[in-house]
Each structure stands twice: as structure tokens, then as C-alpha cells.
Amino acid sequence: MGREDAKGAAGVIRKLVRFLDQRSGTAPLLRKTLRYLFPDHWSFLLGEVALYAFVVLVATGTYLALFYTDSTHQVVYHGPYAPLRGQEMSQAYRSVVYISTTVKAGLLIRQTHHWAADVFIAAIVLHVLRIFFTGAYRKPREVTYWIGLSILVVALLEGYIGYSLVDDLLSGMGLAIGYGVALSIPFVGANLATLIWDGPFPGAQPFFGRMYIAHVFLIPALLAVLLTAHLGLVALNHHTQFKSTRRETDRKLVGVPLFPGQAPRSLGLFMAVCGVLFLLGGLAQINPIWLWGPYHTYSSTNGAQPDWYLGWLIGALRIMPGWDLVVDGYTLVPNPFWGGVLFPGIVFGFLASWPLVERRVTGDFGYHNVLDRPRDAPWRTAIGMGMLTWVVLIFFAGAADRVDVFFDISYTAQIWFYRGAIWIFPAIVGGIAYRVCIELQRGEVIERDRKQAEQEAAVAAAGSR
Amino acid sequence: MARPRDIVVAAALLAVGRRRPKLQGDREPIVPRGREQPRTELAVVALLLATGLFAAAFIAFYALDRLPNQTQLMGGALGLAFLCLAAALILVGKQLIVTEEIEEDYPVPEHETEQETIAQIVADSGSRITRKRLLKASFGVAGAALGTALVVPAASLGPVIDMNPFYATTWRRGRRLVDENGRPWRASDIEPDDFYTAFPEGADKENVSSPVVLVRLPVSELHLPAENAGYDADGIVAYSKICTHAGCAISLYRTPLFQPDEPKPALVCPCHYSTFDPADGGTVLFGPAGRKLPMLPITADASGFLRAKGTFDEAVGPSWWGVRMRKARPA
Numbered sequence: 001m002g003r004e005d006a007k008g009a010a011g012v013i014r015k016l017v018r019f020l021d022q023r024s025g026t027a028p029l030l031r032k033t034l035r036y037l038f039p040d041h042w043s044f045l046l047g048e049v050a051l052y053a054f055v056v057l058v059a060t061g062t063y064l065a066l067f068y069t070d071s072t073h074q075v076v077y078h079g080p081y082a083p084l085r086g087q088e089m090s091q092a093y094r095s096v097v098y099i100s101t102t103v104k105a106g107l108l109i110r111q112t113h114h115w116a117a118d119v120f121i122a123a124i125v126l127h128v129l130r131i132f133f134t135g136a137y138r139k140p141r142e143v144t145y146w147i148g149l150s151i152l153v154v155a156l157l158e159g160y161i162g163y164s165l166v167d168d169l170l171s172g173m174g175l176a177i178g179y180g181v182a183l184s185i186p187f188v189g190a191n192l193a194t195l196i197w198d199g200p201f202p203g204a205q206p207f208f209g210r211m212y213i214a215h216v217f218l219i220p221a222l223l224a225v226l227l228t229a230h231l232g233l234v235a236l237n238h239h240t241q242f243k244s245t246r247r248e249t250d251r252k253l254v255g256v257p258l259f260p261g262q263a264p265r266s267l268g269l270f271m272a273v274c275g276v277l278f279l280l281g282g283l284a285q286i287n288p289i290w291l292w293g294p295y296h297t298y299s300s301t302n303g304a305q306p307d308w309y310l311g312w313l314i315g316a317l318r319i320m321p322g323w324d325l326v327v328d329g330y331t332l333v334p335n336p337f338w339g340g341v342l343f344p345g346i347v348f349g350f351l352a353s354w355p356l357v358e359r360r361v362t363g364d365f366g367y368h369n370v371l372d373r374p375r376d377a378p379w380r381t382a383i384g385m386g387m388l389t390w391v392v393l394i395f396f397a398g399a400a401d402r403v404d405v406f407f408d409i410s411y412t413a414q415i416w417f418y419r420g421a422i423w424i425f426p427a428i429v430g431g432i433a434y435r436v437c438i439e440l441q442r443g444e445v446i447e448r449d450r451k452q453a454e455q456e457a458a459v460a461a462a463g464s465r
Numbered sequence: 466m467a468r469p470r471d472i473v474v475a476a477a478l479l480a481v482g483r484r485r486p487k488l489q490g491d492r493e494p495i496v497p498r499g500r501e502q503p504r505t506e507l508a509v510v511a512l513l514l515a516t517g518l519f520a521a522a523f524i525a526f527y528a529l530d531r532l533p534n535q536t537q538l539m540g541g542a543l544g545l546a547f548l549c550l551a552a553a554l555i556l557v558g559k560q561l562i563v564t565e566e567i568e569e570d571y572p573v574p575e576h577e578t579e580q581e582t583i584a585q586i587v588a589d590s591g592s593r594i595t596r597k598r599l600l601k602a603s604f605g606v607a608g609a610a611l612g613t614a615l616v617v618p619a620a621s622l623g624p625v626i627d628m629n630p631f632y633a634t635t636w637r638r639g640r641r642l643v644d645e646n647g648r649p650w651r652a653s654d655i656e657p658d659d660f661y662t663a664f665p666e667g668a669d670k671e672n673v674s675s676p677v678v679l680v681r682l683p684v685s686e687l688h689l690p691a692e693n694a695g696y697d698a699d700g701i702v703a704y705s706k707i708c709t710h711a712g713c714a715i716s717l718y719r720t721p722l723f724q725p726d727e728p729k730p731a732l733v734c735p736c737h738y739s740t741f742d743p744a745d746g747g748t749v750l751f752g753p754a755g756r757k758l759p760m761l762p763i764t765a766d767a768s769g770f771l772r773a774k775g776t777f778d779e780a781v782g783p784s785w786w787g788v789r790m791r792k793a794r795p796a
Binding site for chain 1: 496527535536537538539540541543544545546547548550551552553554555557558559562563564565566567568569570571572574619620622623624625626627628630631645662664670671672673675676706707710711712713714715716717734735736737738739749751752753754755756782783784785786787788789790
């Protein structure tokens with residue numbers, strides 16, 4: 001057969017594939033791609049959600065870039081939003097107010113962009129947790145994992161620069177803190193900061209242009225390269241899988257093929273992510289920048305909170321006791337370094353080195369395609385839960401001022417509580433996690449023994465009859 | 466008048482009329498055949514039509530001028546359009562397409578002969594080279610020098626070596642303190658239990674050394690350290706408004722007090738709640754700041770205007786490696 005041209009859709013496909021194959025020889029590759037297998041588990045969708053949020057970010061961000069002005073040149077506002085009229089502000093801030101008040105669909109796209117950023121990073125964080133607690137980073141996927149971690153780091157930076165570009169009061173405060181953290185790097189901080197800001201804070205005119213090109217081109221391009229490498233490695237090694245039946249092993253993969261099984265589901269998820277993000281962008285207000293007003297170095301506001309993904313760093317900056325490490329008049333370690341550089345450095349250092357540490361400690365250098373359930377590796381689960389508790393407590397310490405306002409619990413008392421709790425609770429939670437894992441394992445053994453005994457009893461009963 | 470009826474009939478025919486896909490001769494299907502799901506097909510059709518409807522609604526909402534809640538309507542319509550399409554696709558994936566569970570071998574972990582071949586090709590390719598280490602070192606020198614040459618122009622981004630701007634301030638002896646609009650502050654303007662921002666007259670307000678906070682404390686409660694003696698103007702004290710922790714503006718003044726939980730008046734930064742004592746030369750009472758607030762010596766002149774008696778006692782702004790090495794000075 002083959003040559004006789006079928007009519008209709010099948011015929012068109014056949015012609016198209018023949019055209020491509022004759023000119024590129026890719027039919028075998030295409031066939032393999034169509035039948036690439038996806039093991040089925042809901043937690044495998046987290047990374048996909050992040051990918052689709054990234055697509056929404058690029059699309060909505062491109063639209064916003066068509067209206068944004070990357071200049072701190074001061075102008076007086078005469079636009080339609082009355083409360084700001086007559087105020088001095090940067091062109092950057094005025095352009096974002098213009099997007100939000102005047103450009104049709106501008107506010108919808110801006111809010112969708114902001115929500116997409118929050119969802120993007122949330123999905124990555126959940127994805128990393130899934131990878132960690134199931135041991136998916138083990139050989140042969142360590143590089144995939146490290147690239148994934150760098151995507152998270154770059155995404156955090158991208159989000160921070162994104163809301164800094166608005167130049168409203170909140171973003172200016174965020175930039176001031178970022179500058180303070182940059183200054184705090186031992187030996188080179190001040191030099192690095194003046195290099196980036198083109199002089200001491202608030203910096204010179206080129207600084208906003210630098211942030212802009214980084215936000216809309218350099219970092220997205222880097223993210224795209226990292227994503228491609230990440231997904232390429234995933235495909236080369238194939239997906240990991242949970243052991244749900246006897247069929248799944250480290251050598252045998254069981255899954256649904258990309259086409260026709262997986263494609264409509266993945267596309268459906270993509271569309272669902274778009275739908276949820278546009279619903280959020282239209283219905284759930286986020287960062288109403290016209291209310292915050294323009295930034296000036298001499299102004300700030302109480303109750304300032306960053307986007308959720310920087311909450312852990314705010315918390316770390318806040319609970320740190322007021323220590324500058326000074327040696328003979330030379331300020332070796334200014335305070336923001338502890339919470340703003342060292343703390344995230346420890347967290348990411350832990351995550352990045354974990355596969356190597358675990359391999360060294362367990363002596364397990366083998367290939368792993370079947371995932372652990374958290375209970376299968378009690379030590380990993382316990383340490384991971386302890387680490388997570390540490391970070392989450394510090395995250396909540398960043399919200400202590402809100403708790404003070406809403407629940408009237410003294411801020412100072414809360415900070416002292418957290419200063420102790422972050423060292424005690426991780427150990428407790430880790431210990432509990434370990435016990436739970438062991439108990440679950442024992443429960444399984446008992447269950448298996450019981451089933452076996454029942455079977456034997458049934459066999460014996462049948463035999464004696 | 467047969468038109469609407471024709472449309473109804475045509476739609477009914479579309480919905481009811483079904484055609485089974487032609488069998489491809491007698492060959493074995495690659496994707497196994499499944500039972501037909503005519504009702505799911507109709508559900509998918511309905512969802513796709515809903516997608517089209519919501520998308521059209523979005524266009525309409527966009528096109529209309531002066532529509533109240535336009536953002537909400539547009540977002541709702543577009544979001545629902547995407548969600549209907551998502552539901553249609555997931556229905557297709559779950560019910561209109563046979564879900565195959567296929568087994569496949571994982572890729573082989575490694576290719577030892579290929580690894581060996583690659584290493585050998587590289588090793589064999591150097592057969593004409595006799596001064597291997599010298600060549601290596603020379604390539605190293607060339608690469609390092611050229612790499613450095615390509616990175617050096619980054620120094621144009623901003624001043625890297627000049628640390629003087631960190632100590633320079635916009636204050637000097639005799640400069641009047643003015644408010645945000647340039648009106649000079651008089652000592653009599655400064656009330657107790659309130660909080661004022663001042664700038665040096667005629668200076669750039671955005672410069673981090675410019676803004677100061679002014680508060681009035683009872684002279685009896687002032688206990689300035691010896692090096693700050695005489696910095697106040699009859700109980701009015703002036704501190705840099707830029708927090709020494711991370712550089713936010715200090716915009717909270719803890720006063721009047723609600724005893725006993727708040728021990729004394731304090732200047733507080735809203736970013737990380739560094740808390741400073743205005744009665745004691747700006748020492749840190751609580752929070753992450755590692756340095757006291759720089760204090761500005763002020764006085765009231767003959768006409769009652771507040772003037773600086775010099776510049777701050779310390780460098781302003783967040784800490785960096787040299788912040789304690791020199792004092793602040795007038796620019």
C-alpha cells in the first residue's frame with residue numbers, strides 16, 4: 001500500500017509526512033516522538049504547569065513591552081487617574097499607570113502577567129519538592145535536576161526585576177533592599193552595586209534600561225535555553241515512574257504515548273492554565289500600582305510585602321539579630337548578607353549538593369528510573385521535611401508584621417519566637433516525618449503478611465475439604 | 466420563512482448524522498480500536514461552541530467603549546473560553562481516544578565502546594605534537610588574556626573603584642532644613658509626638674544623604690552620647706531617614722506610647738523593623754540594623770529657622786565594607 005493516495009485527512013497527513021521525510025529523513029524520529037511514553041501521575045503535571053505559565057508570561061510580557069517606558073526621567077502626571085494628578089513620578093511609573101488605566105485590556109494583561117509569574121514560580125517550587133521527595137534527581141538525572149534548580153534561581157531574579165520595573169513605591173522599596181543586599185557582599189559588594197546601579201542608590205539613568213533589557217530579553221532567553229536543555233534531558237532519559245504494578249521496573253517504562261493519548265491531555269492542561277490565569281488576571285486584583293504612588297528614596301509605607309516567592313528572604317532579613325561583623329573598622333559582613341545572600345545560598349547549596357551527598361552516604365551509585373515514595377527513604381524525607389520547615393518558618397516570620405496588625409500579637413515577641421523556633425521545629429518535624437515513614441513501612445509489611453497468611457489459610461482450607 | 470427551520474434541521478442532521486471511520490483494509494491497527502462515544506462527542510462539540518461563544522464575548526467586551534467592569538468581563542470571558550477548550554481537549558483525551566498503556570525499555574545507561582572510541586580519537590589526533598605542555602600553557606595564556614580583555618569593558622557600566630560618593634553628603638554647615646516642597650522648617654513647626662521629613666535647601670531630594678527625620682523630645686529625656694552633645698536644637702533631633710540596614714526610608718515613629726509594652730519612643734523602618742532610639746543618638750534598639758542612625762547636628766537660627774551645624778556624624782545608608790572607615794563629609 002502506501003502509494004495509493006487515500007482521500008481526506010489521512011491523505012493530507014500522508015502527503016505532508018512524505019514531503020518532510022524526503023527532505024529531512026525525519027520520519028523515524030517523528031514516529032518515535034509520537035510514541036514517546038508518559039507515565040501517568042498527577043504530580044508529573046507540576047513541571048508542565050510551570051512551562052505553560054512561562055508561555056503565558058512571554059505572550060503577555062510582549063504585549064506589555066509595547067507600552068512600557070524604561071526611564072526614570074521625572075515627569076508630572078496629568079492622566080485620567082485623579083488622585084495622582086500633579087504628582088512627580090518617573091516615566092516608567094507613568095507608563096505602567098497608563099497601561100493600567102488607559103490601554104484597553106492593558107490592566108487585564110498586566111494582572112495576568114503578574115499572576116502568571118506567581119503561578120510560574122509556585123509550580124516550579126512544588127515541582128522541585130516532588131522531585132526531591134521522590135528521589136527523581138538520582139542518576140542518571142542529576143544534570144536535569146541542577147538545570148531545574150538554576151531555572152528556579154533565574155526565575156526568582158526575573159520576577160524581582162519584573163516588579164521592580166514598575167517604579168511604584170513598593171517596587172522602589174524592593175530595589176532599595178536589593179541594593180542593600182548587594183552592598184552587603186563582603187569585599188566587593190559596594191563596587192558591584194555601583195557597577196550595576198551606575199553609582200550609589202538610586203543609581204543613574206541607565207539602570208532602568210539595564211533592568212528592562214535583562215527582564216525582557218537576557219533572562220527570558222536564558223530561561224528558554226535552560227528550559228530547552230531541561231526538557232531535552234528529560235526526553236533523552238525518558239520519564240521516571242512510580243511503581244504501581246509489577247510491570248514498572250528500572251528497565252521497563254510503562255506509559256501513555258504522546259500521540260494520541262497524552263497530546264490532548266497536555267494541550268488541555270495548557271488551555272486550563274491559560275484559562276485560570278486570565279480569570280485571575282480579570283477578576284482577582286493584584287498589585288494595584290496606582291494606589292501605591294510613585295517611589296522616592298525618602299518615602300516608604302508600612303505593611304509592605306513582596307510577592308510571595310520573596311517572602312522567605314524578607315523573613316530572613318527580619319529575624320536576623322543586628323550584627324554587622326566588623327574587624328578593626330573594616331566591615332567584613334554587613335547584616336543583610338546573612339538573610340539576603342547566605343540564607344538562600346544555604347538552601348540552594350543544600351538542594352544542589354543533595355544528590356552527591358546522598359550518593360556518598362548511601363553508597364548507591366546505581367541507575368534509578370523507578371521513583372521512591374517518601375516513605376521508602378525515611379532519612380531523605382526527614383531531612384527534607386526539616387529543611388522545608390526551616391524555610392517555611394522563616395517565610396512566616398516575614399509576615400509577623402501583618403500578624404501584629406490583624407491579631408495584635410507583639411511583633412517583637414513573634415520575632416523572638418521565630419528566632420528560637422526555626423532551630424527547634426525543623427528537628428521535631430524531621431523526627432516525626434521519620435517515624436511516620438517507618439510506621440508506614442511497617443504497616444505495609446504487616447498488611448502483606450496478613451494477605452499472605454489469608455491466602456495460605458484459604459489454600460489450606462480448600463485442601464482439607 | 467423556511468430559513469430558521471432549515472438551520473434547525475441542518476444542525477440536527479449534523480448532531481445526529483454520524484459516519485464511522487473507514488477501516489484501513491485488513492491490516493492490524495497500531496492504536497487499538499475502542500467503543501464509540503457519541504454522547505461524549507456531542508459534549509465536546511458543545512464545549513467547543515461555548516469556547517467560540519466566550520471568545521466572541523471577549524471581542525465584544527473589548528470593542529465596547531465605556532463599559533463598566535471591562536477588565537473583569539474581558540478576563541472572565543477569555544478565561545472561560547480557555548477553560549471550555551481545556552475541558553473539550555481533556556474529554557477528547559480521556560474518552561474519545563483509546564488510552565494505551567505501552568511498555569518500553571528505558572534507554573541503555575551507557576555505550577562503553579563509543580566512550581572508548583571518542584577518547585581514542587582525541588588521543589590519536591595529537592600524534593604530531595611534541596611540546597604538549599608548552600602548547601597547553603600557551604593556549605591557557607591566550608585564552609585567559611583574551612577572556613579578560615573581553616570582560617574589562619564591563620567596567621564602563623559604573624564607577625567601580627571610586628568610593629567617595631558613599632561618604633559625600635548634601636549637608637554642610639548653615640544649610641537650612643526644608644520640607645518636601647522647599648519651605649524652610651522653623652523650630653516652632655516641630656511638635657512633640659509627631660514626625661517630620663526635611664531636606665537640605667536646594668539639594669537633590671533623591672540623594673540618599675538628603676532626607677532626615679525630625680522629632681521633638683523633651684530635653685529632660687534626651688541623653689545623647691558625648692560625641693553627639695549639642696546636636697539637638699532644644700530637643701529637636703535630626704537623623705538620616707535612610708535605614709542603616711537595607712536602605713529603606715524610615716517612616717514610622719513609635720509615639721505617643723502605650724505603656725508598659727512600648728518602653729520608649731523609637732524610629733522604625735517598615736521594611737525589616739529596625740528600631741532606633743532618637744533620644745540616644747540613634748542607637749539600635751531592636752531589629753537587624755548593625756549600625757546606629759547617622760545623626761545630623763542642627764540649630765535654630767535667630768529667625769527660628771532650623772539649620773545644619775555640619776554634616777552627619779557617620780556615613781549614611783546601608784552598611785558596606787568601608788562604611789566605618791571614614792566619616793561623612795559635605796560633598
